[in-house]
Amino acid sequence: MYDVFFYIFAAITILSAFFVVTTKNVIYAVYSLLLTFFGIAGIYVLLGADFIAIVQIIVYVGGILILMIFGVMLTNKITSVEIKTQTLFVIPTAIGVGIFAGVLIARMITANWRTMPLNIDYSTTVYSIGASLLSDYSVLFILLGILLLITLIGAASIARKED
């Protein structure tokens, strides 16, 4: 059962990601990206990372994807339904990326990882993540808060209308 779900989510992720990088229509690509993020969230659930899966759906689907749709809509003169993107260097890049992916995956598979068998207790990880954020990673947590504030101010000041 676990295997079946893994293959379903992996297929959703890979196929929709492939569609994103091959389609010419930007709107189709954005909506296909939605499926990719859902597939990745499913993979997180299979790994027992429930909180990250929820955060993935909230932040990516609810935030970044909407932001990207706004970006597409604001940066094209919409005269028809079709918003196309052009491509360049497709064949050489496909060959190069294919070789890169082959080497990367072969190296990762043949590497001698010292793994343990996966035992997922299907209880929530929220408590331990919260304890970890406020103890071991508290400095990083504060820095990320400052970073988000800077991003808020910076994005608003970059995108504002000039007087």
Place this chain on the structure above:
Amino acid sequence: MSIGLNHFLIVSGILFSLGIFAIVTRKNAIMVLMGIEFILNASNINFIAFSKFGNFGVQGEVIALFVIVLAACEAAIALAIVLNIYKQFTTVNVDEINNLKN
């Protein structure tokens, strides 16, 4: 064959390669951003998979959370920059943007 670490690594490796492909071949700046999101997600899958299979507790998940926050920041800033570029050049094709001051 049961699912092991390699399966997750293969998925993230393919996703990483597709991200590089999108970054290099797409002309639209927003499609380039999608490629960057793919790469960040591939790294997240790796973090969580190694954390689970190496028995590191929730450390990988905490780092994945930080990566998601950074991805959100990066998308916001990058889209603000893209909007400004569109205002300056009336295009978002990255190969036509070739001067700093219009």
